[in-house]
Amino acid sequence: MENFPGKIAIMGGGSWATALAKIVLSNQPEMNWYMRRQEVIEEFKQAKHNPSYLSAVTFDTERIHFSTDINEIVDRSDLLIFATPSPFFKNHLKQLRVPLRDKTILSAIKGLVPDENMLITDYLAECYQVSLDRLAVIAGPCHAEEVALGRLSYLTLACKDLDRARALAPIFTNDFMRTSCSRDVRGMEYASVLKNIYAIVAGICHGMKYGDNFQAVFISNAIKEMQRFLGSAHTLPRDISDSAYLGDLLVTAYSRYSRNRTFGSMIGKGYSVKTAQLEMEMIAEGYYGAKCIYEINERYQVDMPILDTLYAILYERQSPQAVIRRMTETFK
Incomplete structure (x- = not known):
């Protein structure tokens, strides 16, 4: 070179x-x-x-x-x-x-x-x-x-x-x-998409007044869901706790700079998906990523309750309150 x-x-x-x-x-x-x-x-x-x-x-x-x-x-x-x-x-x-x-x-x-x-x-x-x-x-x-x-x-x-x-x-x-x-090219690419998806759901939960205790449980379940998907989609050895995976998920789900979290928070506060999109000054990549990964997962059939929850809210126009409640019942 x-x-x-x-x-x-x-x-x-x-x-x-x-x-x-x-x-x-x-x-x-x-x-x-x-x-x-x-x-x-x-x-x-x-x-x-x-x-x-x-x-x-x-x-x-x-x-x-x-x-x-x-x-x-x-x-x-x-x-x-x-x-x-x-x-x-x-x-x-x-x-x-x-x-x-x-x-x-x-x-x-x-x-x-x-x-x-x-x-x-x-x-x-x-x-x-x-x-x-x-x-x-x-x-x-x-x-x-x-x-x-x-x-x-x-x-x-x-x-x-x-x-x-x-x-x-x-x-x-x-x-x-x-x-x-x-x-781990493919693993990092998929992780970059997934963390945006999880950040939107974290924002929805924040907008619905779920507290810090729940958010900690949410993140622990999100990183396990990410690990399950990456293990099926790209079987390469990786440490999911590395900053490219867990670190990026944490900052995107928690930070005030995160446009995906902001987008989700608006939905959690009662905005429609369309209204939240119109008020965002920048694109929330997780909106598009949710549909892509949902369709990809039809091939892998990985257990992904958080992804399924967001897809139901964004693309099936289901009530955030109802589907989030169902999602919480799958957590440990």
């Missing part, structure tokens, strides 16, 4: 993409950045910060090449860091005319490809002929808002080629960021 990682690009303009850009530029002299809207780029250049997300983080825009042309950014980059919402991932790629097979791709997307119900790395491997050795994921308990504040955080990089993961790690290591490496 001589000259690795080469030229780096951030793909996406949201809060997580902005946080990752801050980390990358703490270690790299320059980077490319794909954003969808030209007016956002122009305002970014003028104000020296993202006008829509994490506006307290300032950037030396002379070190950034912005473009709304995904083909231009892909063509001039070697490492692509995707941080777009999962529901829009396919639409971005549909514009591509430049091949991806010679690129290294790092997914920071905490969701699945809708309709196909595919992991991001599986979709890139199958539809864009990217080798699994060139596909990596990044995960862990790391809210973009705390990255913006420079608070100590931990990330895990996973790749089938562990040497490639280790080569990526220095890009994301600085005074406030620590990194570790893993081979």
